[in-house]
Amino acid sequence: MLGIASSIGFLNDPADILIFLGRLHPLVVHLPIGFLLLGALAQLAARKSKFQAITPLISYVWALGAISAFFAIVFGYLLSLSGDYDSDTLFWHKWMGVGVLLFSIGCYYATKKITTSFVYTKWFFVGLTVVSVFITGHLGGNLTHGSTYLLEFAPNAIRGLAGMPPKVEPRKKITELDSADVFLDLISPMLDSKCTSCHNDGKKKGKLELTTYNEIMSGGEGGDVVIPGDALNSELFKRITLPEDHDDFMPSEGKRPLTDNEVSLIEWWINVGAPPDGYFTQFDPEQEFVAMAENFFGLDRENQLYGRAVEAPDKALVDSLESRGFVLNRLMKDNYFMDANFSLSERSLESSDVELLVQLKEQLIWLDISNSNVHDTHLGTLGQLENLVRLDVSGNAITNVGVNHLVELKNLESLNLFDTRVSDGVLPVISNMKALQKVYLWQTDISPEGISKLRRENSGLKIISERE
């Protein structure tokens, strides 16, 4: 069959049916293992007078073992054509497998044809068969899972006996960016989760291993994959930035790709010289990369705010706020963040409304109290709404004194002060709101000079100071 296959050129480009059969190998190999170990066990048992009756059956067990070993070898050979496996391990696995077949045939003849005078021959073959089954199986496991698989979780004493280094302590979870190692905490975990299933020491697709720094730098089939300082010419970077449907795109086979953030961080890492270690922040990353790294470690504000589970608000509280004229909405399907809007109410905002609203501070992230007769004293209490992301206080007679109370709103991204009495004195407060992205300052007492100064000093801030 293999002869035919090779003569019509299957072996260079195996047809689907052959790959299909090859992939049956991991399933089929369990048959010879079972039969052959059963054969050896039966052989031992038959020495007891109680089990002597099974003796005539034993040779059939060996025969089944040999036949199934034959098929396992054929399928295994087909499998070896379709994947690239570590060639040394593959060589030994293949020939030990052939050994299993020959030894089990030996067992068959020794039990079937040859009489008791050949008792040593029989035990000789049985011993060889059992030992080679174990070795072949172990090598096969190494081929699919990598040679460290078996002892990965073994106690260090046993790992030591096998010549393996002690277990690597898992890296501590990064809780502040300053303690993150540029390779071990940032780059290596990305490759571990998206690449090393195909690029490890047992399965080196493209002859490339991505498990350690040294392996990465020693490159693959096509030579170096990382050129320190030059991401654009690094094969590794090219592979992860191709269109996803391109043949050479990595990870291949439609596996979950790296995120845009991860790709950019890998680019950054290569461009700063692909350092093997050192703290991330030590390389003076620009603000955008800091933000990406914070996002990668789950340290960014957005992750901390929206990633948190928020409990459902108290029903009675919601009811009484609604009866006072607040329109409440839940903003996200899988969380209880809420939006409260008082601007449509005919009433003026009263201190008792504000007191109630503060009880919703876990859930409340958007608040609109525009044109509601809000005073500076109200803002004093509203300063406790620490999760607020958007606040609209436009059309109220509030001043710098009131806005001063809002400086504690660490999550505030948008602040609407349109048509209020704030003046230049409010600008330092606005500059201090670190999360702020957008501020409306149209129709206030702030001077045009003040606006342009604010603009100059806060380049990331969108300032709306006239009719849009």
Ligand code: HEC
């Ligand atoms: C599903 C298996 C699979 C995964 C997952 C995978 N690769 Fe590959 N990779 C391959 C195969 C197969 C080849 C060889 C064929 C080729 O060059 O396209 C290869 C080749 C490569 C090469 C070229 C090596 C050389 O020198 O020729 C690079 C670089 C590479 N992969 C990087 C990656 C990176 C980075 C990831 C993770 C984002 C990844 N791979 C994930 C299967 C995979």
